[in-house]
Amino acid sequence: MVIMKILFAVLIVISGIFYVMYLWDFALVLFVVMLAMPVFMFIFGYTAKKRIKVEFSLKDRSVMKNQEFPVKLNIENESIFPIGKAEAVVEYYNVFNNQIHSFRLLLPIQAKNDQSVSFRISSKFCGIVKIRCAYINIFDPLRLFKFKVGKNTGTEIAVVPEGHDISGTVSYTDRINEESNKFSDIQSGDDPSEVFDLRGYIAGDKLNRIHWKLSSKKDEFIVKEYSMPVDVPSVIFLNLRCYEDSEYTLPVFDTLMETFISISKFMLENERIHNVIYFNENQGFFTERTISDTNELSEVVSELIFSISDNLYCEQPEMYFAENPTLSFSSFTFVTSAPNTDILSYINDSVDADFKNAIVVVKNYDESKTENIYGEMREIPVVIGRISNSIKDIEL
Known part of the structure; x- marks a missing residue:
């Protein structure tokens, strides 16, 4: 473009010299046209721009x-x-x-x-x-x-993020949500409020489970199998606080999110309704969402990603525990990137749960070689991008 400007300036000078040397009408017209062309080109471009x-x-x-x-x-x-x-x-x-x-x-x-x-x-x-x-x-x-x-x-x-296959066990405890009416479709239990199935009597069955009215019609003993509640107080606490601003920030965040999704999918596959807790910066407080199917999980993931600021700001998890001092769960899983902090000791000592896990994202395998120093809580290091290899035999 600079060359074109220089070339056009030279042409204007030449046309001016031509007009001075030859006082013809053509020379005047040529000189005026050459002077008007840049003005017209500017109007052309400026009008198009607007x-x-x-x-x-x-x-x-x-x-x-x-x-x-x-x-x-x-x-x-x-x-x-x-x-x-x-x-x-x-x-x-x-x-x-x-x-x-x-x-x-x-x-x-x-x-x-x-x-x-x-x-x-x-x-x-x-x-x-x-x-x-x-x-x-x-x-x-x-x-x-x-x-x-x-x-x-x-x-x-x-x-x-993507979900990964993990291995583990989803255990059933006595802690249930008494107001819920959600039960397992594949496994019987001990909740008499809902009948899971009816079957013939087997020696050793309790007498109070015999369906007497139906048995009188069938001329054989019919036993009621009770249902297994799946809405138990299970929580995944996702701590997205950025403890280090480096080249690992994005890979660590990515692994944190995929760890959460992998655990959540594993629980859904085992009919375990659960909650996720995370800090929502758009709202300025910790948010708790219930996840009962994959559609709700997808919604939560999208909401979670859009709720995070560019600098990955997140309130200290201690604030949530200070506001909720009496917590009781069937399982409590804390996902974080900060190992050996006071918050892990607090969860181990103060959170009431049958199963407690601390999933800690680390940079490499050397950092993953740590001994579990917590009595009731199991610490599981997860190497960046190695979720399936890191989370084995987790108990939820």
């Missing part, structure tokens, strides 16, 4: 990580001037780190027309991916002037 609108559109508001998703850059030109060549610079980044990826798109922009250009991107880690148009350069036909449009226009999408 009449061009830029926006992004996404097919979905959330996608799985490592999955490519389409993005459309929509450009609407309401002016009568076409742009032969426009240069768009698109940037995208995960808000939980500072690594910005960018690329350029070259495209014409037709007059009085709407057009779109599509591209596909993906994210290696979960979180919020922001996509923005740094700018779009448009030029006049002679490329004398450059104008920027669509600067910092953007959108965002939630990149959802």
Whole structure:
């Protein structure tokens, strides 16, 4: 573009010399036209700039990580001037780190027309991916002037973490939610408020379980099998507080989220309704959500990701325990990235639960080689990206 400006300036000088040396009408017209051309080109570009609108559109508001998703850059030109060549610079980044990826798109922009250009991107880690148009350069036909449009226009999408297979045991205890009416579909229990199944009498069955009215009609003893409550007070406490700002921040956050999803899915597969507790910065307090199926889990994950600030700010978990000093659970699982802290000792000593686990995300295998120093609580180190290999035989 600089070369074009120099070349055009030279042409203006030449036409001026031509007009001075030859006092013809043609020389005057040529000189006036050469002087007017830059003005016309500026008006051309400036008018187009004011009449061009830029926006992004996404097919979905959330996608799985490592999955490519389409993005459309929509450009609407309401002016009568076409742009032969426009240069768009698109940037995208995960808000939980500072690594910005960018690329350029070259495209014409037709007059009085709407057009779109599509591209596909993906994210290696979960979180919020922001996509923005740094700018779009448009030029006049002679490329004398450059104008920027669509600067910092953007959108965002939630990149959802993946779940991993883990092994363990979901135990049934005497702690149940007495107000709940949710029972197992595959396993009988001892709750007389709901009949799970009817079967023939087997030696050793309790007499109070015989269905006398039905037995009199069948001429044989029919026994009632009671139901197994699945709505027991089981909690996953997700501590997303960032204890270290480094290259590991995003991988640690990603592993924290995937650990939570893996444990939650494992509990759902074993018919265990449970709650998750996390700090919601948008609301400014700890939020507790019940998860009874995979749809609710997906909703919670999306809400959780959008509730986190760019700096991963999270209140100290001690605040929640100070506000709720009398906690009682069937199982309590604390997911964090800070090992050997006072909060783990507090959970071990003060939280009333039949099964207590502390899932601690660590950077490497060396940090995972720690002895369990807690009596009632089991500490399970999880190496970044190695969830299935780290969580084995967990008891919930």
